[in-house]
Amino acid sequence: MPYPSHSRLNRRGLLAIAAGVLLVGTTPLAAGAAPNNGFKTIQPSMLTFGANSPIDMTIKPIITVGDMVGSYRYESIPDGISIMAAGKNSAHVYVNHETSTVPFRYNASPTVANSENDFENSMVSDLVIHKGGGVLSGELIIESAAGFQRFCSNFLAREVNGFDRPILFNNEEGIDWVYTNGDSWAGNLENAVDRDAVRQIGAVVAYDVAAESYSTIWGMGRLNHENNVAIPGYDHPVLLSGDDAFNQVAPQSQLYAYIAAGANEVMADEGDLWVFVADDSDINDYYDFRYDGTLSDGGTNPISGHFVQVPKDIAMGKLGADADARDVKSTDFVGYPLPPADGTWQRPPQASSGVGIDGPQWVLEYWGDQPAVNAFQFLRIEDIAYDKRPGMSNVVYLADSGRGSSGSPAYGKSTNGRIWKMVLDPEDPTTVLELSILIEGDNSEVKTLSEIHQPDNIETTLNGLLITEDP
Numbered sequence: 090m091p092y093p094s095h096s097r098l099n100r101r102g103l104l105a106i107a108a109g110v111l112l113v114g115t116t117p118l119a120a121g122a123a124p125n126n127g128f129k130t131i132q133p134s135m136l137t138f139g140a141n142s143p144i145d146m147t148i149k150p151i152i153t154v155g156d157m158v159g160s161y162r163y164e165s166i167p168d169g170i171s172i173m174a175a176g177k178n179s180a181h182v183y184v185n186h187e188t189s190t191v192p193f194r195y196n197a198s199p200t201v202a203n204s205e206n207d208f209e210n211s212m213v214s215d216l217v218i219h220k221g222g223g224v225l226s227g228e229l230i231i232e233s234a235a236g237f238q239r240f241c242s243n244f245l246a247r248e249v250n251g252f253d254r255p256i257l258f259n260n261e262e263g264i265d266w267v268y269t270n271g272d273s274w275a276g277n278l279e280n281a282v283d284r285d286a287v288r289q290i291g292a293v294v295a296y297d298v299a300a301e302s303y304s305t306i307w308g309m310g311r312l313n314h315e316n317n318v319a320i321p322g323y324d325h326p327v328l329l330s331g332d333d334a335f336n337q338v339a340p341q342s343q344l345y346a347y348i349a350a351g352a353n354e355v356m357a358d359e360g361d362l363w364v365f366v367a368d369d370s371d372i373n374d375y376y377d378f379r380y381d382g383t384l385s386d387g388g389t390n391p392i393s394g395h396f397v398q399v400p401k402d403i404a405m406g407k408l409g410a411d412a413d414a415r416d417v418k419s420t421d422f423v424g425y426p427l428p429p430a431d432g433t434w435q436r437p438p439q440a441s442s443g444v445g446i447d448g449p450q451w452v453l454e455y456w457g458d459q460p461a462v463n464a465f466q467f468l469r470i471e472d473i474a475y476d477k478r479p480g481m482s483n484v485v486y487l488a489d490s491g492r493g494s495s496g497s498p499a500y501g502k503s504t505n506g507r508i509w510k511m512v513l514d515p516e517d518p519t520t521v522l523e524l525s526i527l528i529e530g531d532n533s534e535v536k537t538l539s540e541i542h543q544p545d546n547i548e549t550t551l552n553g554l555l556i557t558e559d560p
Contacts, residue, residue, distance in 0.1 A: 132150060
């Protein structure tokens with residue numbers, strides 16, 4: 090999801106169950122004690138079914154932001170949700186809270202006192218919920234003190250995904266610089282004198298469910314991670330992640346793969362990062378796929394492609410393999426320029442002009458832009474889902490929110506975004522057999538309400554795709 094638009098105090102959430110599906114929304118605060126059969130919020134549901142909905146469906150509110158279950162408090166801005174069985178009649182429900190002390194609206198001279206957005210950094214909750222909808226227990230498995238920011242979607246990888254035990258992937262969606270210890274935010278830290286005391290956000294945090302511990306997987310790249318999805322069928326971890334780029338003036342969102350031998354190697358950050366590249370060097374960005382089905386070079390889609398391995402220091406975004414090593418900047422690499430000053434790369438929070446934010450994200454972007462790499466540039470890859478039909482998990486769907494610009498569609502201009510379809514080689518995940526547009530948001534010269542608008546989260550069932558718009 091994009092940056093939330095409101096502070097913690099007025100972004101309140103509700104967890105509800107509807108026909109077996111967990112939903113997040115907004116409703117007033119509530120409090121209550123947990124009975125023997127589990128806690129249920131006293132607040133009414135914010136969700137209702139339309140007149141044409143099946144009559145056998147119901148919505149049951151479960152828990153609301155601010156509710157207490159024992160000493161546990163359900164926190165604000167609930168985002169990613171993953172579910173795992175917890176015995177015969179209950180389930181672990183892992184919920185990301187996309188809280189962040191880094192502000193979403195900035196002051197010209199920011200301080201902790203005048204510009205922090207939320208009271209706390211990102212957190213992850215583990216709720217044990219009975220099949221009847223009552224919350225049996227709740228705890229924070231990643232707390233604010235860990236200093237992570239803007240946890241967006243999450244994904245629970247299991248045996249079917251090439252893991253020998255459940256690993257929950259949480260994703261920072263942002264580009265700001267923060268302190269590594271203590272108060273995360275205290276103004277513009279990009280040019281901090283003590284670079285060992287600061288870092289750029291945009292990391293992936295993996296939580297080992299069995300070990301009840303987590304690690305930052307720096308080698309998955311520093312970027313605006315929306316989600317990390319483990320693709321089944323390869324007998325070892327193959328995770329795909331997109332760059333949810335916040336500046337869509339020019340295409341600068343890539344698709345990455347992280348490939349490792351097993352869960353232990355993932356947790357030890359011993360895997361490799363790869364970036365998607367089209368086989369046809371003339372087809373290298375979103376706009377090369379035109380809304381009328383043609384390609385900019387006169388061909389037609391689909392196209393083929395492959396993944397290119399990212400050098401370890403570029404992928405890590407750090408000077409050395411030590412997790413405590415300082416984050417890289419352009420000046421740490423020969424021939425790497427400062428970020429552009431033309432507005433095509435996100436600037437520091439207080440800047441309306443000048444160069445963009447330097448750091449690991451810019452270094453990774455610049456490396457991929459070089460002709461020797463020529464990484465394919467999407468506009469804004471948000472969520473990812475693989476096909477759930479038997480034998481088709483190598484088919485992957487990518488939600489690209491596009492630029493969201495106004496006006497009529499035209500070449501070189503996205504208004505609504507699209508859903509991409511990617512077919513991986515079932516034997517080699519670094520080979521892409523096909524990339525094509527499955528759903529086009531700008532497929533005519535007249536912008537219509539019936540077209541998809543800024544697709545964000547996506548999931549599949551045996552029968553189709555579930556797509557959430559976030560205009």
